[in-house]
Amino acid sequence: MKSIVVYCGSNPGTNPLYQKVAEELGQKFAEKEIRLIYGGGNIGLMRAVADGVLQNGGQVTGVITNFLAELEVAHETLTELHFVETMHERKFKMVQFAKGVIALPGGYGTFDELFEILTWRQLQLYNGPVAVLNVNGFYDLLLLQLDRMVADGFLKAENRELLIVSETIEDIMLKIEEFWEQAI
Template identity: 50%
Template structure:
């Protein structure tokens, strides 16, 4: 993997472990010559992951819509800051520039980005690894919800394998490097007309 897109909050949250982990993830990417692709802000966890990458002279590429440049406070010291018009353009460009995706803790925006990229994988629009860095159990309720979706017959068991999960940066990146797309019976093979 030459580039990883990180989805995360534009706020810091109330547990210092979130900021510390975001910074460490950024450092890890730089130390392993993996470019950071992210939302382009200098605030919150987004700012921390960029700071971690830049602290090791890594490549940090931000993608931010014009209307968010003041709200999220665009990072002025990135390797590259790309300004787009819409959130849709932002996400499409993040996808195009990334070999994989990692979600750190975040709010609605992070969840929306994570689920959209998962849905694209489910629809075979890409075959890139997607991971959750489960910092301090932040994603435990979401992991349980995925199990509920499966047990309720609303999500195929095989799709669970599209979401890699770890509380360790090194382990998550290792899983991503070994990722193989799960085989799932496609709709057209079910003879549904």
């Protein structure tokens, strides 16, 4: 587990807990010498997780589109920052670098990234673990929707199980490590 993608909001959210957890996840990455791969922004939870890594001596790779670099203001003190033209290139390049994905709370962009990587995982285009850190029950309703999709025959139960769910940083890191131990 040398690198993990984190999908998260370009806003901080209304609950300070979200930013606190993002910073703590970044700190945990630095402690475990895991490189953060993320969208390269300098705002919201994106900044919090990146700063959590950087302030604790860790490595961060950002991948941002040229147009978002102007809108979100690209984080300028990262270990590496890659610029791409399209959102698809951004998502593809991020997972090329990573051995796992964790989604924190976020908006449409976070959900877009999460569902695309789950689709890639289902189609075996990506073989790493995909997880959500269910901070403050943020993903509870989404998880209910996934269960409804299984119940109504739109999602196979084994594909529902592709999503790792955890409520704590320690547990999510353990589950990702266990994923790779079982894969070997």
